[in-house]
Amino acid sequence: MISKTQQLSNNRIAHYLEQGEGEPLILIHGVGMQAEAWYPQMDFFSKHYCVISVDMPGHGQSSKLADNASLQDFVEWTIEFITVLNLGAVNLAGHSMGSLITTGVSVTRPDLVKRMAVLNGVYRRTAQARQAVIQRAEELKQGHIDVETPLQRWFGESEIERIASAKVKSWLENVDLAGYTTAYSAFAHGDEVYADGWADIRCPALVLTGTDDPNSTVEMTRKMAGQTRHGTAIVIENERHMVNLTAPDQVNQAMQNWLQTQP
Template sequence: MMRKTQRLSSSQMRVSYLEAGQGAPLVLIHGVGMNAEAWYPQIEALSARFHVIAVDMPGHGESDAFSRPVSLPDYVAWLAEFLDQRPESRFAVAGHSMGALIAAGLAIDYPERVSHAIVMSSVYRRSDAARQAVLRRAQELAAGSADLDSPLVRWFGDDEHETALRERVGGWLQQVNLQGYADAYQAF
């Protein structure tokens, strides 16, 4: 598995990604606050049969953040531009959480580029209360006042078997570009 970077031709944004394996191309897109490393177990398993490309979303991992206010279609267009610069013509895309929204958007807006779409833990019919909670979190992040560890309480229990994973995920959250995280949360 190798970490690589690619510059987008129109925006000059740097896209960082992990790449491994050979075969049909499979793009993995993580959720808000994470990075491509969140896919390590899947990359290891899937690279035996696929050419796996796990991207860091804008403002996450080692990818550049957007330099302007953005919405979900901007993330979809970002991924489409990244894929347009690749030698392959069609991709299976799999996304988790916000990555699932990007994968679904790519399949809808750029069907000629998508051979398969896997949508995991995506938003569906979010309640008004849940929507308000997400918007509040986005505002807190934008103001720089959000507790970056608070998602860990929702995502993990107190089980000692989850401790190492919780610490790893917590480390990713502490390293995230705050503006990129806030932008993604707002789009989410």
């Protein structure tokens, strides 16, 4: 695995991890995480693909966006990153907020996306769910970061979950608070920004969640997949929000099938 940086406009830096050779697979993590949060997928897919896992703006070693950045700003940043890499159309997968970014790129610049995958994505939250996530975003603006609550929500007591929980706890405890706050606010207000665009997506689209994820629900997953022409909904039983870490074999198999779908 190679750690790399890419210069973007306005003196911004994009940091990413690259492993393997072949057709490009770009991975975008969720709020509070970093490029390493795709470690099971990087190890698995780098045998046959060039896997690029990027630090979202304000996370890891990537430069921050402005404090008031919207989801659209994160999408534009990602479009610039993909364009500068000059790889042509890529396979693009996102988790949680990364899935909103993936959707935005696929809707805005379909020429850059060969296939898209959305893991634990959100789509048109209920008013109650939206208010809850906006409230958490406001608490972050006051400097209050709660690490333990999401860990309890995301992980159980199995060995694989304990290992993943320890990694996620470390990432959350070391995240840049300003970058985290900006991203979380964009995430909180972003579930409807590109929702209407699903009907225009023409590339193969994998939409995946776990049955026990209360924020990225089975209903959301099936609605997203059903909106697009070549959508596939995958629901993994008894899994929560960090499904790519806690059920890597099932996620990798679903993604492998997706990558073998003809665009």
